[in-house]
Structures are given as structure tokens and as C-alpha cells.
Amino acid sequence: MSSPDEGSSSSSLKQLPWFVASSQLLGLAAVIVVGVWMGHYRGGFSWDHGVLEFNIHPLCMVIGMVFLYGDAILVYRVFREEDKKCIKIIHATLHMCALISSVIGLVAVFDFHNSLNIPNLYSLHSWLGIITIILFAMQWLLGFIIFLFPGGTSTLRAWYLPLHSFFGVTIFGMAVAASLTGITEKLLFTIKDTYSKFPPEGILANALGLLLVAFAACVAYVVTRHEWKRPGNPEEEALSLHFHRITRGDEEED
Amino acid sequence: MSSPDEGSSSSSLKQLPWFVASSQLLGLAAVIVVGVWMGHYRGGFSWDHGVLEFNIHPLCMVIGMVFLYGDAILVYRVFREEDKKCIKIIHATLHMCALISSVIGLVAVFDFHNSLNIPNLYSLHSWLGIITIILFAMQWLLGFIIFLFPGGTSTLRAWYLPLHSFFGVTIFGMAVAASLTGITEKLLFTIKDTYSKFPPEGILANALGLLLVAFAACVAYVVTRHEWKRPGNPEEEALSLHFHRITRGDEEED
Numbered sequence: 001m002s003s004p005d006e007g008s009s010s011s012s013l014k015q016l017p018w019f020v021a022s023s024q025l026l027g028l029a030a031v032i033v034v035g036v037w038m039g040h041y042r043g044g045f046s047w048d049h050g051v052l053e054f055n056i057h058p059l060c061m062v063i064g065m066v067f068l069y070g071d072a073i074l075v076y077r078v079f080r081e082e083d084k085k086c087i088k089i090i091h092a093t094l095h096m097c098a099l100i101s102s103v104i105g106l107v108a109v110f111d112f113h114n115s116l117n118i119p120n121l122y123s124l125h126s127w128l129g130i131i132t133i134i135l136f137a138m139q140w141l142l143g144f145i146i147f148l149f150p151g152g153t154s155t156l157r158a159w160y161l162p163l164h165s166f167f168g169v170t171i172f173g174m175a176v177a178a179s180l181t182g183i184t185e186k187l188l189f190t191i192k193d194t195y196s197k198f199p200p201e202g203i204l205a206n207a208l209g210l211l212l213v214a215f216a217a218c219v220a221y222v223v224t225r226h227e228w229k230r231p232g233n234p235e236e237e238a239l240s241l242h243f244h245r246i247t248r249g250d251e252e253e254d
Numbered sequence: 255m256s257s258p259d260e261g262s263s264s265s266s267l268k269q270l271p272w273f274v275a276s277s278q279l280l281g282l283a284a285v286i287v288v289g290v291w292m293g294h295y296r297g298g299f300s301w302d303h304g305v306l307e308f309n310i311h312p313l314c315m316v317i318g319m320v321f322l323y324g325d326a327i328l329v330y331r332v333f334r335e336e337d338k339k340c341i342k343i344i345h346a347t348l349h350m351c352a353l354i355s356s357v358i359g360l361v362a363v364f365d366f367h368n369s370l371n372i373p374n375l376y377s378l379h380s381w382l383g384i385i386t387i388i389l390f391a392m393q394w395l396l397g398f399i400i401f402l403f404p405g406g407t408s409t410l411r412a413w414y415l416p417l418h419s420f421f422g423v424t425i426f427g428m429a430v431a432a433s434l435t436g437i438t439e440k441l442l443f444t445i446k447d448t449y450s451k452f453p454p455e456g457i458l459a460n461a462l463g464l465l466l467v468a469f470a471a472c473v474a475y476v477v478t479r480h481e482w483k484r485p486g487n488p489e490e491e492a493l494s495l496h497f498h499r500i501t502r503g504d505e506e507e508d
Binding site: 118119122123124125127128131162166170173174176177180181183184185187188189192195196197198202205206209210213217220221224225226 | 372373376377378379381382385416420424427428430431434435437438439441442443446449450451452456459460463464467471474475478479480
């Protein structure tokens, strides 16, 4: 659309790719760092019902519940001009990949616990993690039913859209918080006696925590910045108009 | 303002007090639970340079960096119709109280570490916590200078307002994440051997973590829901108009 502020709007749009690129660098760095931590310092990966199987857990959770989840949220901003139906399918598919990766990660840790007779689900990390996964799966299912198949009425979609967006970012934040408690747990279970002497493994794992927070903040900024929201198109007009009607009155008062 | 949707808007406003009340119940419950954890299970509080001084740390951080911080964010929604200047002063004062409480909490833990020759700032919890406090203090200072005294130009304020809001909620989320890693650390330093047997202390501390997450989610929902933003008033018109000009063009495209 044309407005007196088109200039400032297009100049703000020029920043978008830099923020998206930064998010990808931070997210990939986090995946690499957790891989190095488990692969190099914790002995590598194997489906052996032992500690090497445990190591699959942090890797799969960071790939699924953080990196892929964050990227799934970002697709609406990265592909701002593409067909919305197509982006919805990419959004749902990336979330499904995130869920599959997380389930593999969960099986790995339950399998490890069970074979070593370690109780499951007693720690804050596990409580927070399991609640996050359940909410994530529910959010995926509701999103799929209401926005993709069979698809809700336009009233239902307009009502659910802001809730879906809010819970999307909130559950993503919970996933990152669960990761941070997981890093803390793993360090205190493995290098408790040397952690306070600033060993490379401790510094690497702390850096992983900060990378996850930076990635989450970058993703949250990109998806909440008003100027970067998708421009409307005729296809979405009916829903969009309805959505405007029920929200605009109050937004005017901002 | 009057609009065809005034009805639906005022019906959504009726939900606001319930969400605010829920946030207060969750926040107060978190403060009580951390008090019971430290007071009952960890021996109470004393400025003795020992473990009882450490216990002041979690209590002050939860009161300051979570409860007061959350409430400071909420004042703009709770007092929607009051004079904005007055609410700004309450917002800044509550944040200052949060900062003072956090500094007392920080002194307590540094004092405890130093008297027992425990190194400072080696863990992920401490890295995350100290970064959060530094960002919080910078955000407070910038907010004070730009919005209160001496006050920035309307252009500067309009540019900074969305950044201030974004970082406000993000740093709040970081404070909650830092608390969760702190709870995990404390449990593994004190009841590591019995934690997996579901002792009352472990369950209480896990519940504290969930209360903090629920409080944060409730506060974030209240402050990000569009219909609950403050209605404008003539006093704010100049800033508000300018702010509308630079954001509206894009919001229309939502």
C-alpha cells in the first residue's frame, strides 16, 4: 500500500533479512555447540540404552524444540510475499519435524533412565519439559484443525489467531527455559566438582545457554515487530477484514 | 471511542480484572512458596555470611526480578484510565523497588560465596542472572531518561517505545528463566541424592518453577493483548499521533 511513511517502512524492511540471518547464525551455532558438547566432551552418540543414548536427548531437543520451532515461527516473516496457503503448509511441516525430533529426544532419555533404573519426571526440568511438549503438540493439533484441515469458520479463525500466536511464542519461550534447566542439570550431574574452576566444557555449555536465549530473543523480535507482519492479499481478505473489525476499534486507541 | 465493536471490546475488558487477579494470585503464591522453601526447608534467613544469608538471595530475586517487575509492567493495563504521567511514575518506582530488592539478593549471594571461598559467576545461572540484571538496569535508566527526566523528543520517544516494550517483556522472561536455573542449581546442591525420590522439598521447588512460568505467561498475555492497551488521551496526543504515523501504514497491512 502507499502511504506517506512508505519510505520509512521499506527502510525498516531492509533490516529484516539481517535479523533473520542473525537468528539463523545463532540457532545453527547452538545446534553445533550442543553437538560438540555431547559429541566431544560426553563421548558421542549411540542407541546403546546408556549414557551415549542420553546424549541424543539434548541434541534432538535443541534441534526440534528450539531451532526448528523458531524457524517454523519465522516462515511468515521470511516469506512475506509468498502464497499464504503454501507458507501455512511449511509452518505446519516444520512444526511436525520439530515434534518428531523432540519425540526421538524424549524416547532417548526415557530409555536411558529405564535401563539404569533412574526414576522419570522428578525434576523441574522434566516437569517443565513435558508440559512444554504437551502444550506444543496441542497447539500443533489445534492449528492444523482450525487453519488447515478441515479448517474452522472465519469467526473461529479470527478468534483463535491471536491466541495461536501468543501461545506459539510463549511455548517457544518455555522450550528455551526447559533447555536452560536441562543444561544446568547435566552440568551438575557430570562436572559438579570442577564446574566452578571454569573448565572448557562448563564454559561451552554456559555459552550454549546464552546462544539459546539470544536465538529466542531474535526470533521473538522478528515475529512481534509490527512493520514486519505479512502484507494482506485478496485471498485472505475475508478473514483479515473480519479480524480487523474485531480488533481495530481498540488498536486505534493505542 | 465509539465503534460497531464497542460491545465486544467492553466484553473483552470485563475479562481483564480476572487475568490481573490470576496474575497476582500466581505471583504471591510464588513469593510464599520461595519463602516457605528457604524459611522452612533451608533453615530460614539471617545476615550471617553463611547459608542462611544465601537464603535471602532466592527470596529477594523472586520478589524483585519476578513479582515486582511483573507488576510494574502490568500497571499500564490495571490503571488504564488514570493519568499517564502518574502511572509512569508508579511504573518507574516499582521497577526501582525491583532493582533494590535484586541488589540486596545479589549482595547476599556474593557475600555467601566470598565468605566460603566459593568462586562467583561460573554457572549458567549466574551468567544469565547477571546479564539479566545489567539489561534490566540499562532498560530502567534509558526509560527514565527518555520518558521521565529530562525526557526525549517525541521522535525519540516514538522510536524507543516499541523497543522499550519488547525488551521489557524479554528481560522479564530472562529473569524467570534465570530463576528456573537457580531452582535447579539449589536442588542439585542440596537434595541431589533424594530429589529423584519425590521428597516434599523437591515437589515444592518444582511447583515454584511452574508458578513462576504461569505468572510470567499471565503477565505477558495481559500486556500483549491488543484490546487491553491504554486508550489515548489528549495529553499523549502529540506522541501518539506521531507514533501512529510511523507504524499505522504497516499495521493496516496485517
